[in-house]
Amino acid sequence: MKKLRALIFSLISVFLLVGVVGCSSGDSSKEASGDGKDEKVEIRFTWWGDTKRHELYNAIVDRFEEKYPNIKVKREFGGWPEYWEKLTTQIAGGNAPDVVSMHQFYVADYARRNALLELSDYVKENTINQGEFPESVVNSGKVDDKLYMIAQGVTMPGLVYNKKLFDELGVEYPKQGWTYDDFTAKVKELKSKGIWGVQDFSGGQLQPNFRYFARSNGQDLFTKEGKLGFKKETLVKWWTMWDELRKAEAIPDAATGTEYESAPLEQNLFVTGKTAIHQIPANQLYLYQQQFPDGELAMVTMPTVDGGEQGEYIEGAYLSITQKSKHPKEAALFINFFVNEEKALELFKVEQGSPGSTKMADFVKPLLEPAQTKAVEFIQSAVKNASPAPYSPAGVTELEAAFKDSASAISFGKMSVEEAADKFMKQAESILK
Amino acid sequence: MQTFKKAWRRNAVAYMFLSPWLIGLLGLSLIPMVTSLYLSFTNYDMFTSPVWTGMENYTQMFEDSKYLASIKVTTIYVMLSVPLQLMFALGVALLLNRGLRGLKFYRAVYYVPSLFGGSVAVALLWRQLFGGEGLINRGLALFGIEGTNWISSPDTALYTLVILAVWQFGAPMVIFLAGLKQVPLELYEAARIDGAGKFKQFFKITLPMISPIVLFNLIMQIIHAFQAFTPAYIVSGGEGGPLDSTLFYTLYLYQKAFTHFDMGYAAAMAWILLIAIAIITAIIFGTSKKWVFYQE
Numbered sequence: 241m242k243k244l245r246a247l248i249f250s251l252i253s254v255f256l257l258v259g260v261v262g263c264s265s266g267d268s269s270k271e272a273s274g275d276g277k278d279e280k281v282e283i284r285f286t287w288w289g290d291t292k293r294h295e296l297y298n299a300i301v302d303r304f305e306e307k308y309p310n311i312k313v314k315r316e317f318g319g320w321p322e323y324w325e326k327l328t329t330q331i332a333g334g335n336a337p338d339v340v341s342m343h344q345f346y347v348a349d350y351a352r353r354n355a356l357l358e359l360s361d362y363v364k365e366n367t368i369n370q371g372e373f374p375e376s377v378v379n380s381g382k383v384d385d386k387l388y389m390i391a392q393g394v395t396m397p398g399l400v401y402n403k404k405l406f407d408e409l410g411v412e413y414p415k416q417g418w419t420y421d422d423f424t425a426k427v428k429e430l431k432s433k434g435i436w437g438v439q440d441f442s443g444g445q446l447q448p449n450f451r452y453f454a455r456s457n458g459q460d461l462f463t464k465e466g467k468l469g470f471k472k473e474t475l476v477k478w479w480t481m482w483d484e485l486r487k488a489e490a491i492p493d494a495a496t497g498t499e500y501e502s503a504p505l506e507q508n509l510f511v512t513g514k515t516a517i518h519q520i521p522a523n524q525l526y527l528y529q530q531q532f533p534d535g536e537l538a539m540v541t542m543p544t545v546d547g548g549e550q551g552e553y554i555e556g557a558y559l560s561i562t563q564k565s566k567h568p569k570e571a572a573l574f575i576n577f578f579v580n581e582e583k584a585l586e587l588f589k590v591e592q593g594s595p596g597s598t599k600m601a602d603f604v605k606p607l608l609e610p611a612q613t614k615a616v617e618f619i620q621s622a623v624k625n626a627s628p629a630p631y632s633p634a635g636v637t638e639l640e641a642a643f644k645d646s647a648s649a650i651s652f653g654k655m656s657v658e659e660a661a662d663k664f665m666k667q668a669e670s671i672l673k
Numbered sequence: 674m675q676t677f678k679k680a681w682r683r684n685a686v687a688y689m690f691l692s693p694w695l696i697g698l699l700g701l702s703l704i705p706m707v708t709s710l711y712l713s714f715t716n717y718d719m720f721t722s723p724v725w726t727g728m729e730n731y732t733q734m735f736e737d738s739k740y741l742a743s744i745k746v747t748t749i750y751v752m753l754s755v756p757l758q759l760m761f762a763l764g765v766a767l768l769l770n771r772g773l774r775g776l777k778f779y780r781a782v783y784y785v786p787s788l789f790g791g792s793v794a795v796a797l798l799w800r801q802l803f804g805g806e807g808l809i810n811r812g813l814a815l816f817g818i819e820g821t822n823w824i825s826s827p828d829t830a831l832y833t834l835v836i837l838a839v840w841q842f843g844a845p846m847v848i849f850l851a852g853l854k855q856v857p858l859e860l861y862e863a864a865r866i867d868g869a870g871k872f873k874q875f876f877k878i879t880l881p882m883i884s885p886i887v888l889f890n891l892i893m894q895i896i897h898a899f900q901a902f903t904p905a906y907i908v909s910g911g912e913g914g915p916l917d918s919t920l921f922y923t924l925y926l927y928q929k930a931f932t933h934f935d936m937g938y939a940a941a942m943a944w945i946l947l948i949a950i951a952i953i954t955a956i957i958f959g960t961s962k963k964w965v966f967y968q969e
Contacts, residue, residue, distance in 0.1 A: 321911065324932075325931045325932060328719060328931065328934060329719070329931060331719070331720065332719030332720060353718070353720035353721060354720070354721075355720055494825075494915070495805065495821065495822035495825045495826045495915070496805055496822060496825070497825075498822075498825035498914065498915045499804055499805050499822055499824060499825040501910065502910035634718075635933070637932050637933060637934075638932075638933045641912070641928075641932070641933075644912075644914075645916070645917070648914065648915055648916055649916060652827055652915060652916055654827075654916060
């Protein structure tokens with residue numbers, strides 16, 4: 241008898257413990273909503289960005305919750321590299337947010353691994369309205385002809401410079417549509433005036449920097465079949481160009497470059513006045529402008545190879561719904577609110593690029609700061625030259641790392657350009673097998 | 674069978690009370706470990722289900738130049754940081770053991786770095802200290818020396834992390850200090866009467882008497898050093914650069930798992946690390962019979 245009592249006690253204690261754990265993740269999804277009509281639903285939304293964007297997106301989400309009191313949106317966010325690491329882990333663990341921010345460079349990987357929901361049904365039944373989206377923008381959200389993401393904002397990379405600094409140094413502004421030869425000449429000219437022309441982009445950011453060079457040479461990073469899309473000679477040309485600039489001390493030495501590589505915007509080489517030209521996505525122009533209270537920033541297109549093709553392709557930020565979302569309908573409502581409603585766009589303006597909907601792009605125009613207007617104009621003129629770019633195959637992050645490794649082997653003088661290119665081509669072959 | 678039933682009946686209550694812990698052991702340690710062993714024989718990208726590949730992950734490692742680089746970096750780090758840290762810790766413990774006034778205060782002060790040593794904040798601080806325009810170089814500039822960019826030069830980056838490890842000598846120091854307090858004073862008195870100098874006393878009395886403590890600290894710090902992750906992750910921005918010079922084993926493992934989605938390979942790496950640490954610990958235990966002295 242006594243034993244039985246002890247057994248019961250111990251069982252109770254276990255259940256109590258389990259109960260404690262269970263309570264901590266309280267279940268709110270079954271509570272009745274305020275107006276009593278709909279069931280209360282919770283969805284999760286995640287994005288990448290800096291502090292300012294986090295404030296902005298929180299405000300937009302608040303407005304969504306105001307409009308749909310029965311939907312509660314839980315928010316998750318982080319910086320760019322952490323964002324992707326976290327998302328992968330969450331998707332693998334089956335607890336990814338319902339609405340996720342997506343990017344061209346990675347979407348194919350997620351879509352082809354069946355991590356994202358096909359959205360065309362929601363577009364057909366008009367939960368997500370893409371009526372005002374140009375066809376090229378709609379298509380930029382497709383992988384293998386299936387719609388996986390809706391454009392929040394379309395942007396284009398370009399090179400930014402401070403007009404005032406160029407005036408002071410007596411250097412002419414770069415011209416739209418310039419070539420890589422003009423570019424290296426300008427960088428060297430800046431060096432002769434006592435400032436590094438540009439930071440070392442030989443290895444960081446395979447996309448967009450090297451991609452523009454490859455595309456201008458009539459190639460690309462990848463083929464449609466997901467193989468490497470450029471020749472070794474192109475890579476040798478690219479790294480030789482940077483190596484010559486480095487040897488002329490027109491760009492920072494390898495150690496300095498490495499130190500500033502991951503610096504936040506406020507502390508990078510361009511903002512601290514160590515370099516004169518910098519590559520940025522146009523939507524960030526106004527963030528940079530805020531760092532230069534006196535002196536007007538201007539943007540110039542990415543260079544092309546003399547007589548070569550234009551490198552432009554459509555880039556930007558997108559929204560997707562994950563495959564395992566329990567409330568895809570609400571998630572679709574949320575996406576529609578984000579890209580089509582004035583209340584959202586009033587705040588978004590051009591945060592991650594010019595709005596996908598042309599109607600909304602016109603709506604935000606009068607609300608913009610001068611730097612934002614300039615960015616939109618830049619994007620709109622560059623988009624005209626854009627042609628489609630093949631999606632990245634699986635293993636693209638590994639490829640990026642290998643590319644960077646080989647580039648730093650050159651910059652630290654451990655390998656010749658030829659050796660590094662050989663090494664990379666061999667690695668690429670085994671990564672993209 | 675009968676005895677088993679009897680034993681169960683007798684111990685059922687005990688198991689019930691143990692169950693919260695047992696559930697934890699199974700759920701948080703044992704099951705994940707077995708799963709990881711299984712995954713190490715598969716190709717698993719976290720999205721699709723694992724595919725059995727046999728020993729492929731294990732054989733692939735020895736053709737992976739980055740993997741080999743990570744072994745080299747980790748070995749140098751362990752071989753340098755552990756002895757230096759222990760010597761430093763023992764040195765400070767000896768100083769503090771001389772009946773200093775305010776011992777408690779100093780002990781706490783020297784222990785502080787170990788408290789936040791593994792933290793992100795300190796690694797960030799290290800970047801500032803050893804950066805191109807960091808404090809160290811400004812100090813050197815006062816003497817007219819132009820320092821290099823310590824953190825972002827492949828030749829020096831690893832050594833800044835060794836210094837960071839040595840600086841966190843607090844935990845072994847406190848243990849050494851406790852050990853030193855246990856050495857009977859009569860031994861020193863007898864030695865002095867016999868005319869032994871300070872050095873002789875240290876090597877003939879102090880060191881043998883605290884040798885079990887040295888063994889303990891040595892093993893703990895070796896394991897700790899093999900598993901170092903945070904400093905390299907923060908200082909190199911998660912990349913192990915420049916030129917893989919700070920690519921610790923655990924950092925590469927992390928990259929494989931969470932940036933290249935190669936969970937199977939990462940799991941195999943984890944098992945190799947476990948086996949390597951086990952072997953090294955076993956070797957140290959084996960040799961310890963020769964140099965560790967237990968009273969009685």
